[in-house]
Amino acid sequence: MPPNRSSGLDFSDGKGALDQHPDVPTNYAGGSQPSHLQRNKTERRRLQGLQRTLTTSSISNTSSKPMGWHQKFDIWMINDGGRQLFFGVWIFLHLLVAVFGFIHYSLKDNLRTARQLFGTTFAIARTAALVLHIDVIFILLPVCRNFISMLRRTPLNDFIPFDKNITFHKATAWSIVAGTVVHILAHMVNFAKLAMLDPNAKTTGQRIAAFFAANFLTGPGATGWIMTAALGVMVFFAIEKRRRAHFEWFWYSHHLFIVFFICWQLHGMFCMIKPDRPPYCSFNTIGVFWRYWLVGGVIWIGERILREVRSRHITYISKVIQHPSNVMEIQIKKEKTTTRAGQYIFLSCPEVSYFQWHPFTLTSAPEEDYISVHIRVVGDFTKALAKAVGCDFDSKDKKSEKGDAPAGGKVVGTVANPPINRTLPRVMVDGPFGSASEDFLNYETILLVGAGIGVTPFASILKSIWYRMNNFNHSKPTRLSKVYFTWVIRDFGTAEWFHSLLHAIEEQDTSNRIEINIYLTAKIKEDDMNNIIVQDVGAEKDAITSLRAPTHFGRPNWDRVFSSIAEKHPETDVGVFFCGPAVLSKNLKQMSNKYSQPQGTRFFFGKENF
């Protein structure tokens, strides 16, 4: 990222046209939008700078300019190039290994007997096995989260897409599946040839029996089929849809990797197909799986030990707050923990389940003496955890659903004053681990977009910025000078989760460095709408959030948002950070590419999906 790229910011709002309504698509702006969406005068004055800019012209300009291939390439390199090139190199490496492996096994002089016996399928089976060994080098590395978190802070992060670690793990897994299928098919042909040549098998029945015996009664055959079964179960439960629906099945079945690896090591140790010359079955030629596995395996074991060590650090829940819209906030004190804004932890509560570890993004800032998470209660684990810490979301509190709950949520219990009839349960914390959002300080301007509970990484970032604004943070100054925070929420109650944080930011942010835009997408009942309109007239605060920044109704108009930022921050690298559903993520990535100009504003997109 060239350091001299600068927007020349003045942090002022500029004198944009106030008359345009920011929430509705441009074709509404001619006056045909529903009347209840019209901003009253005080609301228009309170509009954040981004929403005041008249950008209709820039929207059409950006999309209509034809681009040369050079420009297209530069734009491709901003968000996709590095990642796609990395995967391209990875595929090329596989092809290279496959081609050279095949040539090697087809020509090697001490494998003549095997080739004469089996034909090409011998070389194919061996080549597939070689590619599988290459995959085993990589399969564990992307799930070593401490290792990845450490590497993503090095210059390697500019070349290797560390945030795509799970995609890389999946790609390697699919390559193992493909290699396994090829290896099995080739060996089935080999086993059939063996059965046909078996001097003791005279009839078809005896040949079929010999074929099955080679499959299930020989060491390589039996271990091979156990490995295949283990791999099949792991893949079956790891398919995205099934994993999302039955996470626990996925989690427990994935531990079959232990069986898979042990059988793999044994599989190669039987020396079934011997070379022509001695040494026939030396330490260097058979059972070499462990050598390929070693690096990833040792790091992975190290990570598991670290998890055990960390889970034994003194850790206790210091406060539990129940928020509206099924969200609880758990504040935790943990010794020997330093965090960075945007990171996440794995949380386990032995009272609920000793083996389950669930990821949650930190909502506390590094400057705070506790760590906190905001957890949306969605399934088995989170429901059981909510019950264990004393939250009660079942008795429907209409007040809190409407967002009338006490500001900052309802304190359910603290370590000194636990909830009635219970002590707060023990929790274990692993992490913190790095994520894309952690890079927010690398940019001069950032656009943070959270959808629903996807706001959590940005709460931590905003808090940290607030501490910086108030000189509580003494680390070296950063280039970050403007933050656009956009939060898309479905209901009124959600707006309360970070009520006090957003208020504090508005109070303190006299130079308008942080623009807050909250979008409410729920259909609003007529009664509620009338209430809002009445409360909004002449008010200095928004009726829903009680912030100065008015709430927008409906979905954000991303064209307007991106073109406004491009207009206000020419020649600037803007970090776009998103956390929320995949559909919106795709949309924002498209927008980042659409409004990036190699010599102008460049939008660097980073995302997190829960």
Ligand SMILES: Cc1cc2nc3c(=O)[nH]c(=O)nc-3n(C[C@H](O)[C@H](O)[C@H](O)COP(=O)(O)OP(=O)(O)OC[C@H]3O[C@@H](n4cnc5c(N)ncnc54)[C@H](O)[C@@H]3O)c2cc1C
């Ligand atoms: C990096 C990351 C950060 C997250 N941060 C937050 C946060 O700040 N606040 C929040 O409310 N939620 C967060 N989540 C989602 C949270 O982990 C799940 O909602 C939680 O694990 C659900 O567990 P459950 O058994 O109650 O629900 P289930 O009904 O069992 O699962 C609901 C969904 O969560 C997924 N899930 C379940 N268990 C896990 C697990 N151990 N690891 C990964 N995914 C799982 C399932 O695939 C499913 O899609 C985060 C997820 C990730 C990957």
